[in-house]
Amino acid sequence: MIKLISTLALAYGASFFFISKTIGVNGFFGDLIAAHPFIILSIYALVVAHVTITAMSLSFHRYHTHKGVIINKWVDMPMQVWLWMVTSLSKVDWVSVHIWHHAHSDQEKDPHSPLQKGLVHALFLGVFDYTRAKSWPEVMKIKKTIPTNKLEKFMFNNSFTGPIILTGLMMVMFGPLWGGLVSILNFLVSPIFAIGGVNALAHWWGYRNHVTTDNSRNLGFLLPLNFIICGELDHNNHHAHMRSCSFRHRWFEFDIGFFYLKMLNKFKLAELKNVYSPATLKEEFSQKFAELIEKDHRFKKRCEELAAELNLNYQDLKLKIEAYWRGEKVKLEKSVRVFMREVRRTYMANQRLKLSYAHA
Known part of the structure; x- marks a missing residue:
């Protein structure tokens, strides 16, 4: 490590001297940063964060790990190269660790769980756990199953070459000082x-x-942050339906990553394979609420009483309720809507408490 740091320091010193003596201490565009350092660097940080995490989300995550979408290689490979240059990450490392994370999510073997390691550790030191996890024997076995082309193999075998190249470009563009800071x-x-x-x-x-x-x-309501990281904060949605290339499951949630994928799909640059949508969630809730009415004798009895009061067959009323939950335009009496809210509250409470009903 000391040898590596010494080598990098020597290389930086030589680059500083060479660039400052040729194109100037601020490179080609460094004067702009020097004039407004806080504003320019803040804007740059937000833009590069969104571009980088978007590439990670669409390529590494939704495509190569979970196969919810297939992205054209002429779009995918530039994203992979960008990730390699900015973060040193390769598809092989990222995908293998992420597969392991899902297999052991929030368990002892999860490399970055705040429940196991504490929030502060996971937030600020998680990168070191990720780095260690790449060399675990179990993760190494996963790596062997991931198909790669020649460029992907090169990036995997030369992880720090990408950041070195990008740092050199940044120093030429913004000068050694500002270029190093941008890097x-x-x-x-x-x-x-x-x-x-x-x-x-x-x-x-x-x-x-x-x-x-x-x-x-799900933390998608932190909209500015969720936009920057490409919709990834609707995380419960993702863990429940990993293969879906959309993380938006309710009407008020927003997944900018899926919007990008729809645009790519429109231009035949991506193929959407698996999409879980708000309509899918409504259908799922409709089925679960109907099951709850059947399994909870109180609800079943109340539903039968309501059907009798409204001169309806019990099954017909239940079908109307299911249709309403699916979002169809069905007119229901106030007493039925009150009943439905009670069923929903009970279902959500059962979820929180992890309660279930024994099968009859």
Whole structure:
């Protein structure tokens, strides 16, 4: 490590001297940053964070790990190269660790669970756990199953070559001082927003649409942050339906990543394979609420009483209720709507308490 740091310091010193003596201490565009450093660097940090996490979400996550979408290679490979240059990450490493994370989510073997390691550790030191997890024997076995082309193999075998190339370009564009600072901002994107942000915050706090075996949560209501990290904060939705390339399951949720995929699909640059939507969630809730009415004798009896009061068959009333829950335009009396709210409250309480009904 000391030898590596010494080599990098020597290379930086030589680059500083060469660039400052040729194109100037501020490179081609460094004067702009020097004039407005806080504004320009803040804008740059937000833009590069969104571009980088979007590439990670669409390529590494939704395509190569979960196969919810197939992205054209002329779109996918530039995203992979960008990720390699900005973060040093390769498809092989990222996908293998993420598969392992899902297999052991919030359990002892999860490399970045705030329940196991604490929120502060997962948030700020998760990158070191990720780095260690890449060399675990079990993760190494997963790596062998991941298909790669020649360029992907090169990026996997030369992980730090990408950031070195990008740092050189940044120094030429903005000069040694500002270029070095911009390169640090580049390299911090993944630890802060992806490894730390998503895996720490979205496994700690938020609401849940689905019952899962882990503590995944939705934080999409933090809209500016969720936009920057490409919709990844609706994490409970993702853990419940991993193969879906859309993380938006309710009408008020927003997944900018799925919007990008729909645009790519429109231009035949991506093929959507699996999409879980708000309509799918309504259908799922409709079935679960109907099951709850059948299994809870109080609700079944009340539903039969309502049907009698309205001169309806019990099954017909239940079908109308299911249609209403699916979002169809069905007119229901106030007494039925009150009953439905009670069923929903009970269902959500059962979810929180992890209660279920024994089969008859």
